[in-house]
Amino acid sequence: MDKQLKRMATMQRIQTTGLEIFYQKGYHNTSIDDILKELSLSKGAFYYHFQSKEEYFISIVQNLLFRKVYSSLIEPIEGEEDPLNKIAACFDNALETAEHNFLDYGFVLSNFITEFNGKNPDIMNYLQDILKVWEVNLVTALQKGKTDGYVNRHIDSEAVATYLISSYIGIRTLMVEGNGKMLRYKYIQQLRNYFKLIEHKESV
Amino acid sequence: MDKQLKRMATMQRIQTTGLEIFYQKGYHNTSIDDILKELSLSKGAFYYHFQSKEEYFISIVQNLLFRKVYSSLIEPIEGEEDPLNKIAACFDNALETAEHNFLDYGFVLSNFITEFNGKNPDIMNYLQDILKVWEVNLVTALQKGKTDGYVNRHIDSEAVATYLISSYIGIRTLMVEGNGKMLRYKYIQQLRNYFKLIEHKESV
DNA sequence: CTATAAACAGACCTATAAGTCTGTTATCCT
DNA sequence: AGGATAACAGACTTATAGGTCTGTTTATAG
Numbered sequence: 001m002d003k004q005l006k007r008m009a010t011m012q013r014i015q016t017t018g019l020e021i022f023y024q025k026g027y028h029n030t031s032i033d034d035i036l037k038e039l040s041l042s043k044g045a046f047y048y049h050f051q052s053k054e055e056y057f058i059s060i061v062q063n064l065l066f067r068k069v070y071s072s073l074i075e076p077i078e079g080e081e082d083p084l085n086k087i088a089a090c091f092d093n094a095l096e097t098a099e100h101n102f103l104d105y106g107f108v109l110s111n112f113i114t115e116f117n118g119k120n121p122d123i124m125n126y127l128q129d130i131l132k133v134w135e136v137n138l139v140t141a142l143q144k145g146k147t148d149g150y151v152n153r154h155i156d157s158e159a160v161a162t163y164l165i166s167s168y169i170g171i172r173t174l175m176v177e178g179n180g181k182m183l184r185y186k187y188i189q190q191l192r193n194y195f196k197l198i199e200h201k202e203s204v
Numbered sequence: 205m206d207k208q209l210k211r212m213a214t215m216q217r218i219q220t221t222g223l224e225i226f227y228q229k230g231y232h233n234t235s236i237d238d239i240l241k242e243l244s245l246s247k248g249a250f251y252y253h254f255q256s257k258e259e260y261f262i263s264i265v266q267n268l269l270f271r272k273v274y275s276s277l278i279e280p281i282e283g284e285e286d287p288l289n290k291i292a293a294c295f296d297n298a299l300e301t302a303e304h305n306f307l308d309y310g311f312v313l314s315n316f317i318t319e320f321n322g323k324n325p326d327i328m329n330y331l332q333d334i335l336k337v338w339e340v341n342l343v344t345a346l347q348k349g350k351t352d353g354y355v356n357r358h359i360d361s362e363a364v365a366t367y368l369i370s371s372y373i374g375i376r377t378l379m380v381e382g383n384g385k386m387l388r389y390k391y392i393q394q395l396r397n398y399f400k401l402i403e404h405k406e407s408v
Numbered sequence: 409c410t411a412t413a414a415a416c417a418g419a420c421c422t423a424t425a426a427g428t429c430t431g432t433t434a435t436c437c438t
Numbered sequence: 439a440g441g442a443t444a445a446c447a448g449a450c451t452t453a454t455a456g457g458t459c460t461g462t463t464t465a466t467a468g
Contacts, residue, residue: 002435002436003434003435003436003443003444003445006434006435006444006445007444007445010445010446024322025322025323026232026319026323028230028232028233029232029323031424031425031426032425032426032427033424033425033426041446041447042446042447042448043426043427043428043446043447043448043449044429044430044431044445044446044447044448045445045446045447046446047426047427047428048444048445048446049445052426052427053425053426053427103322105321105322106318106321110318110374110377111318113377113380114310114314114315114318114319114377114380115230115318115319117309117310117380118228118229118307118309118380119229119230119233124381128381131378131381155397156390156393156394158390159389159390159391159393159394160394162375162378162387162390162391162394163371163375163390163391163394163395163398165374165378166370166371166372166373166374166375166377166378166391167367167370167371167374168370168374169370169373169374169377169378170314170369170370170371170372170373170374170375170377171366171367171370171374173314173317173318173370173373173374173377174335174366174369174370174373176317176318176321176322177328177332177335183366185363186360186362186363186366186367187363187366187367187370189360189363190360190363190364190366190367191367193359193398193401194367194397194398194401196401197397197398197400197401206465206466210414210415210464210465211414211415214415214416235454235455235456236455236456236457237454237455237456245416245417246416246417246418247416247417247418247419247456247457247458248415248416248417248418248459248460248461249415249416249417250416251456251457251458252414252415252416253415256456256457257455257456257457
């Protein structure tokens with residue numbers, strides 16, 4: 001195989017498997033050997049490609065984790081239609097995926113935020129950056145919804161975005177207990193309920 | 205000092221300090237020595253009172269953690285008045301405490317749930333038990349609110365309780381980033397907004 | 409007052425995990 | 439083809455942390 005390709009392929013493999021295991025067991029509770037065992041690779045290979053466990057993790061956050069959050073929670077809410085419907089559908093879809101996990105480990109991003117808070121400000125910043133992108137996109141979608149006549153002009157878009165993110169983080173944390181189907185149903189029901197206040201009213 | 209009292213006092217001290225540090229640094233990232241250093245105690249003292257780190261942590265969860273959650277989130281919502289107002293005031297009060305932490309570490313209970321999920325089913329059960337008590341009490345308060353004419357009879361109390369817990373867990377996770385004051389304001393604003401749909405309507 | 413057991417001190421053992429280093433295999437360039 | 443270097447293997451080093459064990463102090467009972 002071409003050297004450049006081989007290099008990239010190996011790095012990708014190490015990163016992808018790393019994210020999976022970090023997600024399942026947490027960063028501190030996962031050893032480099034755990035990951036290498038899964039890949040049948042050696043310490044030599046790992047430290048040839050990455051300087052340290054931390055630098056390695058940051059590369060995962062900036063690449064794989066960001067893309068994962070973006071494709072599942074941010075990209076789906078872009079578009080011309082009613083943003084409230086798109087958000088509800090997007091959340092429902094994300095929860096459906098979680099529901100079908102045999103053993104669910106929660107929302108990757110918030111898990112890491114919980115784990116690194118107060119311990120590693122550097123990594124925290126990278127994680128908060130992803131949150132920020134999500135929030136900005138939600139606010140943008142809501143504002144556009146106002147001009148397009150889907151969303152009530154009097155609501156505070158930033159507050160709604162914060163409330164949405166909060167509830168999503170929370171329900172994903174709750175879903176780890178196992179009763180995913182029921183929790184998802186209840187959550188989406190109340191989310192749509194909440195949206196009744198947010199959507200545009202014909203009559204003042 | 206009396207032996208029994210001394211024993212209890214020492215155990216209490218070890219547990220109290222343990223919860224503080226576990227909360228700040230997480231269970232796996234906290235060593236027994238970290239806690240003992242803070243207390244100027246020795247390994248001998250610790251293992252005289254507790255069998256293992258795990259058994260020790262479980263005793264903290266069942267005693268201190270449960271009481272902490274109960275007194276801050278469950279007890280305040282009991283009473284005869286409008287449950288929605290009590291819940292909002294209770295949440296606001298809890299967030300105010302969090303807001304004034306110099307460095308906030310999130311919601312203790314959900315932090316531990318995130319940390320132990322998929323790793324220690326035993327501890328997970330004890331944590332889930334506390335969540336369950338909270339949920340049951342919220343549902344009870346809402347149901348009582350229906351009979352007392354404060355809460356809309358057509359709402360699904362269990363779904364509302366789930367949604368409330370979700371949003372609270374989420375906002376506490378978000379607040380670790382530091383901008384607590386603003387987040388608290390936004391959250392409570394939207395919570396009260398949400399309650400408009402839940403409260404009893406005079407007109408059908 | 410003293411024997412006895414509780415309460416505690418701290419050196420020690422052991423396992424784990426991050427990171428290093430030297431040696432080996434695979435790939436590329438000329 | 440063959441030297442050079444990238445890519446990887448795996449033994450080794452070092453630090454940390456859970457837990458043990460033996461010895462010492464302190465309090466209570468008789």
